[in-house]
Amino acid sequence: MQPTFSSSRILLPVRPWFIFLSLIGAAVLNFLPTAHWPGMPDWVALVLCFWSVREFRRVGMGWGFVLGLLMDVADGAVLGQHCFAYVLLAYTASSLSRRILWFPLAQQALQIMPLLIGTQIIQALMRLAVGADFPGWGYFIGPFVATLLWIPATFVLLLPQYRPVEQDPNRPI
């Protein structure tokens, strides 16, 4: 696979432990005290969406469900709230994967945006339907920030898969 459709560089196959590590890392980022700042993105949603688009055979609804449970417990939210949203996110992202990867990064981000906003809206609707309080519009800024982060996230999460540009054929290993 290439980093973008127009690139001539071929990526190494992804390492499963790196996917695992990045998802756990995203969860830890969500646990940081910064999560209360307005406009902080939902890191788990972003990384889950990324891997669902890139590696839909490895990361999908199952991961979405498990991470959703973790986030529900960590947030003190109603169990099943994040599960539902993440499972839907993983499904749509992997369904659209082949299409999304045919666009340059900026346009990919534009296509990801509705998915991330949808994740947030679904959670809000679920809670509002059972009588929670409206959290304020700041709650919906997160997905827009996450959209802007799509390009750096792609770069960072693909880093371990890049080959060195200049390869030494006589390297001992």
Add this chain to the structure above:
Amino acid sequence: MAGMDHAPPPFFKRGPAPLALLTFYIAVSLAIFVVDLRFKSLELLRQSIALIVDPVQRVAQTPGSLVDYAGQYLQGMRSLQLENEELKHAKLTTAPDLQRLAQLEVENTRLRKLLDVKEREKANGQVAQIMYTARDPFSRKVIVDKGQQADIAAGLPAIDEAGVVGQVTRVFPFSAEITLITDKDQVVPVQVVRTGQRSVVFGLGNGQLELRYMPANADIQVGDLLVTSGLDDIYLPGFPVAKVVNIERDSAYSFARIFCVPIAGVENFGEVMILAQRQARPERPPESGSRAAANDGQRVKKKRMPKN
């Protein structure tokens, strides 16, 4: 939808079709959503997941608390001295009341005994440190560092130095979740100090509280203090809860809208005291069954009913 290989060749075993998986996961998510919300029977699942998540969360909170600690450390001697002086002064001003408190308590007990009134319950509990606020933006909850190991149970009230903060709603092995009184639909039974009128305050979710179901002509003023009435098995009577800040009287509605602000530092970080379980109260008198044999007390109760 082309990317998902909806119909894989039969010689590659690829598990259930994505749509079937999606249906399954969504059904499970919705099921646990409803069960958790309505029947609260998934606490064991929550506690076991919390066993894994809780340590990670504590570690993730460490940098923040380190910064806080460093900030306090660097605050300087001057401000500490000032604070110390203020505290000494405050202690001196409250000394006359406090010194006589022991004697007053004894006297009160004796008088109550003379009057055959049940003894006033003593409040005791344990101090817990607030670790962080729960991330859920739809509710107002904080997590404290004591849990089942310290005999904290769901339902216990939490106070700080000024008044009622909230109520323990979930308990994990090493931590507990306190729902603040400002959380939406968190209810505290209260009494207006000035008039003795009883009511309940509801959290509004925006940092304020509302005193509901008070008639539009009720005797209540801005600045009135609300304390717990003790008419429940949770809060002891007499803890300050809120202060009335705004009253909207509209003759179109039969109830006044009365807004209050909490007295305790509900949104502050710090320490709270989780009070111990109240002593068992005498059983309620039997209801409708024995109404035919109405004695005096029940007749009075009946008369009041239609008013509500």
